Each structure stands twice: as structure tokens, then as C-alpha cells.
Amino acid sequence: MKITPMIRTEIEKYLKQNDITLTEFAHIIDLNVGTLSSIVTGNRSISVSHLDRITAGMKLPPDYFYERYIEECIIETSPNWRKISPFLYRCAELNRLDCIHRVMSPLLETSMYTLVLFEMAEDLLQKGYLDAAALLYENVAESERKQHSERLAICQYRLFSLRIGKDQAQNLQTAAKFEPFVDRLDEVDQLDALKDLANVYRSLSLWDKVYKFSQQMYKLGKIQYELVHNSKREISGKKLSRPLFVYIAYAELMCAHACDAIGDHEPALEHIRGYTDLSWVKETDSDTLHWLGEFQQWAKINTYVNRLMIGDVSALPDYVEHISGGKYIFAELLNVVEVANRYDINIDHILQRFESQIIAYRDSTYTNTAEQQVILEETIRFWYKLAKYNLLKERYLYGFKCLIEALKKAGIINHALLISNCAGLFLRFSEYADPETQAQFHSAYEEVWRKNDQEDGFSFGYN
Template sequence: MKITPTIRAEVQTYLIRKGLSMTKFGRIIDLNPGTVSGIVTGNRTISMHQLDRITLGMDLPPDHFYERYIEECIMEEPLNWKRISPFLYRCVQFQRVDCLQKVVSVLLDKPSYLHYLFELAEDCYEEGYNEAAAYLYENIAEGEKYQHSDRLAICHYRIFTIQVGDDQRRNFKAATRFESFVERLDEIDQLDALKDLANVYRSLRQWDKVDEMAKKMRDKAEIQYSMKHQQKSRKNREHEKETRGPLFGYIAYADLLCASVCETQGDYQQALQYTYAYANLDWVLETDENTLHWIKMFQDWAQCNTYINKLLSGDTCVLPDYVEYIAASKVDKEMITKLLNVMFAANRFQLDVNHVLERFETLIDSFVQMGQPSSDMYTKQVIPEQFARFEYELAYYYLYRSMHSDGFKYLMYAMLKSHIINNEAYFINCMGLFLHFQDYAVPETKAGFLNLIEKVWMNNVEKNGTTDHCG
């Protein structure tokens, strides 16, 4: 078995090979010669700063000594957070989660270190080092699972936001796991958590859950808004925790979500009542620029959704006005939703919207290429789901109008997006639509369809394993 030399031995060998004295090497790496001597002779513990300087001076990768540093300078020394924490931050920075785990597994046995590890996890989360953050939050939560602390709830909130991604099945598990911890968060964090949960459930079309989260959010936001504007509580509020968005917005957004629930249930009159509620924000007391911006946003959403509810309820006369409204809108992430509703109406009421599709052809083509990197739960979850639905509705429209080339093109896009987000219901709908029109597909289209089916099958085999053989 090969014996790995210690850090000190490797440094000493390097100095001999290069013909360097400790004094000269100290000048090269900007360390006191006495410090270098103490490190080489073993009379001095190596700090993280000193390890960085030595590694750089020897022209080695920054993490070259990390495994040995754990054994020689952490495990063999009394635990000391001031000495250990710089090393853990370096492990995160250079994505050495394996080294992070080795040290953290030791610290987790000492409850007094949970506070420090939580601060490290928060820093990782803020900097976007999600793998390290998730590992830390999971283990901190396990260490505090019998406590009813804010810290435990925040760990589960962070785990939830990290886990939510393209896979809708995984998202559902993450949401249901986190939901029971919402009430343990402080009152302000509860509002953001409920909003995030509502948007994840909205992307999953779990409308009962959307309704539940929205109503809880409204009740809590109304209490917080009332407290904020009570004369007695206005003092000393400048140091209080703030929500991500303006407080009144959580009340208005709850009405928007409830309107979405009613719309999917076909109760368009009730959806309009909720829409009128978040359109009329005269009760909002703030008058700053940010408030006025959000009020305008809600009024714009209300105008859009008023058109939509009338259109989907069968009042197709509003379609021309709705199309003009879309044309006058700023091109942003909401455009997919606006055009999706045109397709819903077209397919439901057999409307000819070729002129609309031609008008927005360039924009529609851009949707196919559009990615959605975002930390905002609505953009990250709801919008990708709407892309898949939009492409399916486009395919449905074109195929039933015998425009087979365009229909199959968008159907393949819809199938691919449905596979990416792991939405089996959409994928099955796409398969059914393809099979219904397969006689009109050219050989290249059929081959593409079969290749995609095989790819999905292979991915499922890799993920879930093969079935057992008989006999």
C-alpha cells in the first residue's frame, strides 16, 4: 500500500528538490521564515491562510492537500471553529463537498456547532453553492428534528427551494414534505413560503392546494398589514424583517391565485370577482415608487385576466380586443400565458386564429429556445409548465386544421418539454394526439417520435432499473 507523505514532509521534499532555504521559500510565499520553519518541523499548526500560500508557492492545485489537512490539522487537533471554518469555506468554494462532509460529520456530534454550521449553510445558499447548502441543511435539520425552532423550519424551507427544479414529480414530494414546517417559520417568512408553495402547486395543477395556500397567505398578510399600520406599532419598525415583496402584494396575489383556481373550475364569474378585487387597490396606504409599480402590475394582470375569463366563458367577441392588448404589452415572461389563453379559446370554441399566430410568429418561435434560469418560484415553475401546454395546444390546433407539418413540429416540442419537466399526463396526451394523427406523419416525423419514446424509456430504465425477468 502506498504511504502518502504528510503535508510537512511534502513541503520539505519540495524545498530540497528546488534547493530552497526556508527563508527564501518564506519570501516567495509571503510568510515569515520562522513560520515556515515551525510548519516544516511540526512545531506549528498550519492555518488555512498558510496552507493556501504554501500550495500556491508549490504551484499545486488549491485543494491538493485538503484530505491530508483534515487528518493532520483538524482530526488530530482540538476542535476550534475559528480554525476550521476557513477550511470549510474553501471546500465550498472549490466544490470539495466530500471534504466538507468529512469535517461536518464530526462537528454534528457536537450540538454547540449547529449554530455555526447553520451560518455556513446560509452563506452557501446565498452564494449559490446548493449542493453544499443542501447537505448542511439536511444534517442540521436532522440534528434539530426534536426541536421546534425557527432554524429547523428555515432548514426545511431552504431544502425545499433547492430541491424544486425541472422534475415535477420531485417537486411534488419536496412541497408536501415542506408544507408541515411552514407554521414554524416566523410570520414574515411564512408569507414567502406560502407564496412559493402556491406557485409550485400551481405548476403541478394541484388546485385544491393552491386555493389552500392562497387563503392562508391572505389571512396572514392581512394581519401583518394591519399591524404595520397601527399607530402604536409604527415606532421601531425600521429594524423589523421585511418580506421579499411589498406586504400588500401578498393579499392581492392571493386573490389572483384564487381567481386562477376558479378559472380552472369553470367558475368564470367568481374568477372575475377575485380579479376585480386585486384590480382595485385603493385601500393600499403606501405611495412610494415601488408600491405604485406593483399596483400597476396588478392592474395590468387584472386587465389581462378579465379578457381571459370573458373569453373562456364563451364571450369570443372580446378576442380582437384581447389580441390588441397582447400586441401593446411589453414582451416578457407573461407573453406565454397571454398567448396560451388564445389557444385555449381557439381549441375550445373552434376559432380560427391563424391571423393571430402569424402576427406573433417571431415571438412564438422564440419560446422554443427560451430558458428560464431564475430563483423566482413562479418563473422557475409555472412558466416552464405553460410552455409545454402552449406547444401542445398549438399542435392540437394545427393538426385538427390539417396543418400537419406545423402540428407535428409543435407536438414534438411539447413532448420534449413534458419529458424534461417529468409531467407524465402531458406526455401521455402528446402520445395520444400523435397516434390519432399518425397516418398523416411523414417517415422522418415517425422516426423522430419513436426515437423520443425510446429515449424516455431508456431514461426511465436508468433511473428506476429494469423489470424482473420471469422464470
């Protein structure tokens, strides 16, 4: 078994090999010679800041001694938070998650460290060290898994927020794991968590879940709004990410969207009316006025959408005039293409009108937030529906081009349903694909299959 030299032995060896005195080395690393002497002789415990200076002076990578530091100065001694805390922060800066994980086990054997580790995780999150923060949240959550605590719920909420990404299969697992903890959060975190859950499930087209959590958000928001304005109390010491009334109105908007998506257009219209009339809102600040304007615009647009979905195609010209033409135009154009496919309408002139925006934002990138995932999923559905529109119009070359675009993007986010729909649509029109298009589609499908490691491939389906 190989014996690893102690840190102080390595220092002595370096000084001897390079013919440097202790005093000279202390001067090089700007450290008091008495302090350095005590470290080398073993009479003084070494701090991580001293270790970093010594390591830099020896021209070694900054984390060179970190594994040995854990063994010599943390594991084999009584836990000392004043020493451990700076070391964990330094590991976070250097992304040495393995070292953080190694330190966690002995610390969490003592419950007194749970709180300080949770507070450190919160601070690391604010500082942008997301991987390190997630690791701390995981360990704190594991240590409190048998407790019905708010801190456990907050850890799970933070992990949920950090883990939402492009992979929709992973997003589904993440959301399902977080669901049981929502009710344990305080009012502020719970409102935002319900909003985030509804958005994730919206991106997954799980409309029963969207409706369920939007309803919970609506009820909680109404209770808190009444308490704030009738008892004049603050909702909590925390600050909501949006004005309180927004959660109530947004819940109505999401319920309307869920109802329209499954064909329940009458209930959807009732929910649209719920956020159309916001005369009950008492606040008059600029932020409130901004959101009131947003909901007024959304209500107008979604009323048109509701009419279109029940077959009132006379609403299409008015709806198109209200399309913003902004960055996230795909959600609005998706409705146009859906109506065209459903009721066999020619929308070439509309697509031509927004051609520049479509091209400009085709390759847009998005952040890993719940709301951004909705936008990304809508973008993919747009390309899929546009492919279907062109294939039905017998414009096969462009139709297959749009379909391959949809397939590739669906593969990036591992959206099994959209991948299956793309495969099914191609199968439906494959006889019209020339050999080159056949090869391009199968190549794209193979790439998606390999990326997502689906042993038996995807099932074919139609939509």
C-alpha cells in the first residue's frame, strides 16, 4: 500500500530540493516565518488560505493538496467550522465537488451542522456556484429526509429549480420528485413553486397537472391577497418575484390554456374572463400597471385563440393583427398553424409576413428556467405543425425540412412525445420523400436515438 507523504513533508522536500530556506520561502509567499515554521513542524494547524499561498509558492495547481488536507486537517481532527467553511467555499470556487462531498459525511453525522450547511448552500446559490450549492442541498435534504421540515422543502425546491433543463424526460422526474414538498413551503415560496411546477408541466403537455397546480396557486393567491388587504399584514418577510395579484391572474390564464389544450373551450373562456376583469386589484404602482397591461393584452389575444379553436375562423385576421412580432413569436404562430391544419385554411400570406422573425429566431438559445422551457417546447411544436401544414399542401421538400428541424430540436430536449410524432408524420408521408430526404431524416433520427440512449427506439405515432 502506497503511503502518501503529509503536506508538511512535501513542503520540507520542496525547500530542500530547491535549496530555499524557510525564511526565503515565507517571504516569497508573503507569510510570517513563525507561522510557516509552526506549520512545517506540525505545531500549528494549517488554514486553507495558508495552504493556497504555499501551493502557489511551490508552483502547483491550487487544489493539489486538497485531498490530503481533508484527511489531515478535517477528518482526523475535531470538526472546526471556522476552518471547514473557508475550505468549502474554496472548493466551490475551484469546482472540486468531490472534496465537498468527502467533507459532508462526517459533518452531517452531527445535526448541529445542518443549519450552517443549508445557509452556506443559500449563499453559494446567490454567488452563482450552482453545482456546489446543489450538492449541499442534496446532503442537507438527505440528512433531514425523515423530518417534516420547511428547510427540507426549501432544499427540494432549490434542487427542482437547479435541475430543470433541456431534457424533458429528466424534467418530468424532477417535477414529480418535488411535488410532495410544495405544501411544506411558506406562502411566498409556495406561490412561486406552484407557478414553476405549472410551467414545467405545461412544457410537457401534462394538462391535468397544469390545471391542478394552477388551481392551487389561484386558491393560495386569493387567500393571501385577502389577508394582506383586510388585515393589512405582510405576506412574509420574503419578496415575491411578482406582485401578489399576478399569481391569481396567471393561475386563471394557465387554467384557460389547459382547458383549450384538451378541447374544453367553454371552461377555458370562463377562465379567460377571470383574468380579463382585474378591477379588483387595489395596487396602483408602476409594476402593477405593467402587469395589468400584460394581462389585458393576453386576454384579448387568448379570446381570439379560443374563438379560433372552436372553429370561428373569422377571428383569424384580428388575431394576426395582435401578434406582437417579438422574440417569442412561435407560440402565437403555433396557434395560426394549428387552426390552418384543423380547418384546412391557407395561411401562406401570414407566414410570409412573419418570415424574417421565424428565420431570425429559429436558432435562438434559451436558459434552463421553467418558463423558458415552455417557449422552447412551443418552438418545436411550431416546426412540427408547420411541417404538417406543408406536407398536407403537398409541398414535400419544405415540409420534410421543417420536420427534420422539429425532430432535431425535440431530440435535444428528449421530448419523447414530439419525437414519436415526428416519426409518425414522416411515416405517413414517407412515400413522397426523395432518397436524399429519406437519408437526412433517418440520420437525424439515428442521432436522436443515440443521444437519448433508447435501447428499443421510439414508438411511432400520429398527431
